[in-house]
Amino acid sequence: MNKTYNFAFFDEGSKREIRRATLKAIAIPGYQVPFASREMPIGRGWGTGGLQLTLSLIGKDDVLKVIDQGSDESVNAVNIKKLVSDTTGVRTTDSTKGASLIQSRHRVPEVPLQRDQILILQVPLPEPLRNFEPSEHETKKLHAEREYSGAWLMLFEQIMKYGIMATDADHPVMVHDRYVMAPSPIPRFDNSKLDNNEALILLGAGREKKVYAIPPYTNISSLAFDDYGFEIESFANHACILCGSNDVFLDELVDEESGETYFQCNDTSNCLEMVNQKQSLGVK
Amino acid sequence: MNLDVVHDIQTVYRKLVTATSRPGNSVVLEREAKTLDIQMECLSSTILLARTVLDPEVTFKVISKAEEAVSRMINQLTYSKPVDLAEADFIFILQDASDEQMKEALNMAKVGNLLNPHESAMIILEVPDVTKGVSMILSGPGIQEESFISLPNVSAWLGARNEKNKEFPLGIDMYFVDQQDRLIALPRTTQIKGNGGEIIWDMLQ
Incomplete structure (x- = not known):
């Protein structure tokens, strides 16, 4: 631990x-x-x-996990982990179950979150209405008046253009039947995990200077129409090449030598756990 | 043992987060409260909460017979300024406040506006015991289906609270602390019903 910095880097006023x-x-x-x-x-x-x-949350007894697009070992995740553990001395882990704080970029872990955990999502663009309204003052007004026809129209236009809602990631959700919220660019696959989650989910946008939250057991629904329902990414007939899972979010990759496509788990720590479980079963 | 303004305040904050995100669940601040060496006319937990959230950027108001002394102490500890009820970001209602004072404080507390609902007051209410009193059923975000709590002196604050919180997202967030250093939060999203199924608010009108 680097003691020339304050605990958790910040001065107490900032925290x-x-x-x-x-x-x-x-x-x-x-x-x-x-x-x-x-x-x-x-x-x-x-x-x-x-x-x-x-x-602002972390204390001496916390165990931190940081993931970047499902990976514990990408540059961004490793650097954030290093900064936090250098200035606090807390333990870090790759295991979702073993962490008390999970900071994540663009994924909700595959392993269900527990009651005593807090998931912190990094958010690039917190404003779900920004696509069609550039003014912050105006979007604040739209939120105040619960005027979300623009958000619906955006989805409607996608259906007119492509025949489906083509949001990819960051599909807007309705929170507690009041606010339309950007869930950060998590895949649509993860949207349902936000609904009635056991854990507290906090979202922070540093550049846009916004913090928002989903308390545990809060109703979250993805915006959708009666005749064009919300659909998650489909991985039908595909499984992870390493662990064989077919009920998780998969990345589509290309084998550079043969040119064939194959699928692999996006959540690397969950994948590793599955592989290890299988191997230990084999030994028995 | 002295209060560690970094680590003890961090644990108080985490308990505040737990309490706010799980309304009706009590968290215990006993360990942190024991680190305080000042004895005042308010509860230790009240001082802990003041030290966790207050600084010169925000304002507060104390409702008590000993308002002046407690305000001065909070000001000296946090450099936060005491102001009028209608402007206060944090309102501390101490145990010796009368029911009328409590009602007035809740009525005057700011609820924010539709553009900025976060510009509302947080109420910290001292009670003798957060487990004894009128039995109530809670529901809303943070609560799996329903949870049960018993809080004292309900008639003094529940009607005013419901009146304040009738237009979500506007409203006030209430925190109850007791003599055993327990803390319960009732944020504005929490719906309260009487344990017989009837709405207590109506019952009190």
Whole structure:
């Protein structure tokens, strides 16, 4: 642990400011609470929102897991983990079950979250209405008036153009029947995991200076029409090449030598656990 | 043992997060409360919460017979400024406050506006015991189906709270602390029913 820095990098005043915003965010599910967003030693847009939430929450007894697009070992995840553990001395882990704080970029882990865990999602664009309304003042007004026809129209236009809702990731959700919220660019596959989750989910956007939250057991529904329902990515007839799972989110990869496509788990720590489980069964 | 303003305040905050995200669940601040060396006219948990959330960027109001002394102490500890009820970001209602004072404080508390519902007051209410009193059923975000709690002196605050919170997302978030250093939160999203099924609010009108 590097003792030339404050515990958890921030001074106490900065933590307090983020903490106050977070408490309000939990009390008003889905509402984007503005916060000061301090300068961080990583660039804005690289996970500073999530990182600030993590630093404001973390204590000596926490165990931290950081994932980037499902991977525990990508550059972004490793650097964030290093910064937090250097300035706090907390243990880090790859295991979803073993972590008390999970900071994630663009995935909700495959392993169901538990009651005593907090999931922190990094958010690049927190405003679900930004696509059609560039003014922050206007989008705030639209949220205030619960005027979401623009969000519906955006989906309608996609259906007119492509025959389906082509949101890919970041498909907007309705929180507690009040606020339309950007769930951060998680795949549609993960949207259902937000609904009535056991754990508290916090979302932080550092560049856009917003914090918002989904308390446990909160109703979350993905925006959809009666005749064009919400559909998740389909991996029918595909399984992970390493562990054989077919009920998880898979990445489609290309074998550069043979040119064939194959599928692999996106959540690497879950994949590794599945592989290890199989091997230990084999030994018995 | 002295309060560690980094680590003890962090654990208080995490318990606040747990309480807010799971309304009706009590969390215990006993360990942190024991680190306080000042004795005042308010509960230890009240001081802990003040030190966790207050600083010069926000304002507060104390409702008590000893308002002046407690305000001065909170100001000295946090550099936060005491202001009028209608402007206060945090309102501390101490045990010796009368029912009328409590009602007035809740009525005057700011609820934010539709553009900025977060510009609302957080109410910290001291009670003798957060497990004894009128039995109630809670539902809403943070609660799996329903949960049961018993809180004292319900008639003094529940009607005013429901009146304040009738237009979500506007509203006030309430935190109850007791003499055993337990904390319960009732954020604005929590719906409260009487344990017989009737709505207590109506019963009190």
